[in-house]
Amino acid sequence: IKYHDEEWGRLVTDDKTLFEFLVLESAQAGLAWITILRKREGYKKAFHHFDVEQVARMTSEDIEQLMQFDGIIRNRLKIKSTITNAKLFLTIQKEFGSFYNYILSFFPDKKPIINKFKSLSEIPVSSPESDAM
Structure with a gap:
């Protein structure tokens, strides 16, 4: 699958892509990731x-339209949370300069941790950084 080969596990520093991942990961809650990947273009269309900034300005009318759009998971709470998350994302950008800078603030050395696990059993359930987030 293209996503796994070209995107998964790669460093992302630009806020637009980070917002896209936030939207898609939020939509995925309770569902298989492949379900969301198949609807990725629909999410792109639905969320400008x-x-x-455009997503943060979406209205209740926009929500009603999206409830009729089969290009996304039509869950009102997930749609509303996307708009709320956009507003919070903007607040974080304003405070930290970028969403990426905010993420880095959880890491003592201000650089991402690249793990090299060889098996699933080596992957910890949590880390000090994930607990802080």
């Missing part, structure tokens, strides 16, 4: 190509 992941333009966080």
Whole structure:
């Protein structure tokens, strides 16, 4: 699958892509990831190509329209949370300069941790950084 080969596990520093991943990961809650990947283009269309400022301005009318759009998971709470998350994303950008800077603030050395696990059994359930987040 293209996503696994070209995107998964790669460092992402630009806020637009980070917002896209936030939207998609939030939509995935309780569902298989492949379900969301198959609807990725629908999410792109529904949420203004992941333009966080436009998503933050979406209204209840927009929500009603999206409830009729089969290109996404039509769950009202997930749609509303996407709009709420966009507003919070903008607040974080304003405070930290970027969402990426906010994420880095959880890491003492201000750089991502690259793990090299060889088996699933080596992967910890949590880390000090994940607990802080």
